Amino acid sequence: MKNLLKNLGILLLVAAVSAATTLTVVHYTNPYQPTLAAAGHDSVATPAAYSRFASLPQAGETDFTNAAELSVNAVVHVKTTYRSQASQQRVDPFFEFFFGRPGQTYETPAQQASGSGVIISEDGYIVTNNHVIDHAEQIQVVLNDKREYTATLVGTDPTTDIALLKIDETGLPVILMGNSDALRVGEWVLAVGNPFNLTSTVTAGIVSAKARNINILNADMKIESFIQTDAAVNPGNSGGALVNTRGELVGINTAIASQTGSYSGYSFAVPTSIVQKVVSDIRQYGTVQRAILGVQMREITSELQKEKKLTTLQGAYVEMVVEDGAAEKAGIKAGDVITKIDDSAIKTGTDLQEQVARHRPGDQVLITLLRDGKKMTVRATLTNREGGTGFISPEDKASVLGATFEELSDKQKAQLGINYGLQVKNLKNGKLKSAGIPTDFIILKANNRSIRTEEDLNDVVRHASAAPERDRVLFITGCTPQGRIRYFAIDLAE
8 A cells, every 4th residue: 555655656746747847848938938938948049049039129009190190281182174185176178278277276175183292391382293284284282171272383304203383372281301212121101192082091001112113104314213112002192192100201102003093002102312303403493404324224134144244133234335425434334233323332223223313414423333343433424414514494495496486466366266376486596497487487286285375385395305215206286377277397306
């Protein structure tokens, strides 16, 4: 009996020790108890590994309410009125033959569209997308408190799809400019705008990528270095704000990646690093001062790396150097790989475009490159599109026409049976004279847009001049003072 009790006691003791050991192992290997595991159980994780995790910022609940409150009142609804470019002028050839005057003009009814804009100054400057106001005859701005204003177009930049508007008001709510360079992939952002005419709409997402080129702009020398996010953006959000969790503006929402026209996963915004430069130029000079390096680039792929025996996959490969351009004068050659502009790393051609776009003609930049695997640096003086280092004024773009213009008087309109037109005066050497357009000729349409004022014509010229070289053509429809309809095509690329 004693032996039986002795054996039973030993079994109970062994069981107790086993249970305690099991509980201890479970406790210290529980993945939800990292601090205990880090205390000295190397079979689970080393102290060094846990110290790395401990140094990471804790992912807590993100509160977007402050950012939304700071931004929603500074995002406006932009409404535009325009006439379809498909409008046509119907001319009766018999009427023209006998009376020498054009027939009656028929135009499609005015159409309306809308987008968003961001107030960036208390005195009424508003940033939006160029495509929101392109060809608009009237621009209305509605604030979040329902006040409504007629806006003036200060300037546009089709190469970045940015436009600047102005309304006559003071004391407006503004969004502070943030640093888009400081954005990190995975960081939370808010999109604020007016999708589907639903005013003051806020959506949230994360930064999915930076310096993204999606090839949607068709302007010559386009600059695409978008912030990609998964914040829901739809038609009407264009021109609205992309803000960080501090309520600072980091981008202007511009496009979506969609096969249906509605949001399906990703949206894209112009970063404030580009927006600030464009806005500053328009306000100071009336037009964007675009700096040119003078190279044609090619993205580096594994195939190109093998073909050219490159030592890196990072950088912008120089395919061709423009003759007598900034790059050639600095000693850059075809086959070089540009890896840095000043202190900014260049990983892709898009990075290079963005960094150059931040500068103005005449600025000097330090370029780091690889040539035959060897690192070297050169200093380049950036030029304007004409090859000089001076600034270009807005008048320079339209002055190529070589004339001044006058709007028609009511008497002239009545005599010709037309409602609008712009008459050519003081004809000098230029595009109009070269095309055979005479003094006093009346311009009715340019590139199928009705021309009522000189600004209308200048705007068409600016847009045509910014198009790809093969599309830089100005199609003019007009009439002589006697009413004879004539047509001209002017090549602006020559």
